[in-house]
Amino acid sequence: MNKWQKIVGVIAFGAIGICELLVCANTYLDLKYIIEPYDISDMIERMYLRADSLLIAIWLNYFISLALFICLWRKGGKR
Template sequence: MNKWHKIVGVIAFVVIGICELLLCANTYVDLKYIIEPYDIPDIIDRMYLRADALSASLWLNYFIALFIFICLWRKGGKR
């Protein structure tokens, strides 16, 4: 892996991580101010469950990609 590959990879993971944090925060803000005022418990529970599942799947995907990137980083130029 070239030096510029490593730099681009690190920058990409930082940007993706920040975007995922903002997506999760925006989801909870939307739930708080758009869904909760209607005060329908079943819908509120389902929306929080889906938001939690989305958040977990985003972070799982992020860490799997990060693990693969680290493995490629360690492998280096060896083939």
């Protein structure tokens, strides 16, 4: 891997991580202030379960791609 590819990769993963943290925070804020005021317990529970499963999938995808980037970094991109 070239030096510029490593720098771009680190910056990209940092930006993606920050965006995912903001998505997590905004999801729970939306659930708290948009869904909960209606006080329908079944709907609230289902929305929290869906949000949790979506956020788990997002973070799992992030860590898998980060692990692949680290493997590529160590390998050096040699063929």
